Amino acid sequence: MTTLKVGIADYDEMKARTLRIARGEEKPAADDPKVWFTSTESFAQILSSGNRELLRVIHEQAPGSLEELSQLTGCAKPNLSRTLKKMVTYGLVRMEKGEGRKVAPKVLYDRVALELPLLEPRKVEGGQP
Template identity: 60%
Template sequence: MTADTKILKVGIASREEYKARTIAIAKGQYKPAPDEPKVWFQSLETLAKVLSESNRELLATIAETNPGSLDELAAKTGRAVSNLSRTLRTMEGYGLVHFEPGPHRRLAPRVDYSGVELAVSF
């Protein structure tokens, strides 16, 4: 499956809910369904910050251009390398991007998904 068709399912759970869920899974008391979210945000506000308009544009630029390094991405986006590094490390923590070895031993950001689906329960 390519990034063109792959959707990341995310959910919202408090730290306590996420911890309880993780412990239940580790103890074998709960088995997540295949269609359940794989990535969890603590709040809608956190999700909104990580997937802001400028960050979605950044993800699209990475997916479309496959930059060979953060320097190359900075040149394409006009954003500072330090800003990109911080933003992409945050996104990496949520599974939105990963880094591959690029030319000259530099890290090249890659996007694995074409979109995000949000699952929210009441």
């Protein structure tokens, strides 16, 4: 597996960056984060110890369905579904077609690298600090 590089930027920063990229004013570097969180709190929430344990179980046990994952973890299927949907939006998990109408979660990364500049000036619309 591989490392997912993530960054932290508030909504306005992400929107301004996306617009600069769309206008051709900025080109993303190959080593830029692939996934962005709006806060360190949202990053910590999605990668809480419980959620990391869930990822470990998925990786090691390879459940063939949400029902099987529910049995392995003791978590209610609706709660698992909600958590996994969030993980899918952040690119941590993929839901693969299973047997019949079942879907099976698959962990895509074995590590996350957080890029968190502490003193970098914010860029606003037009690329000016």
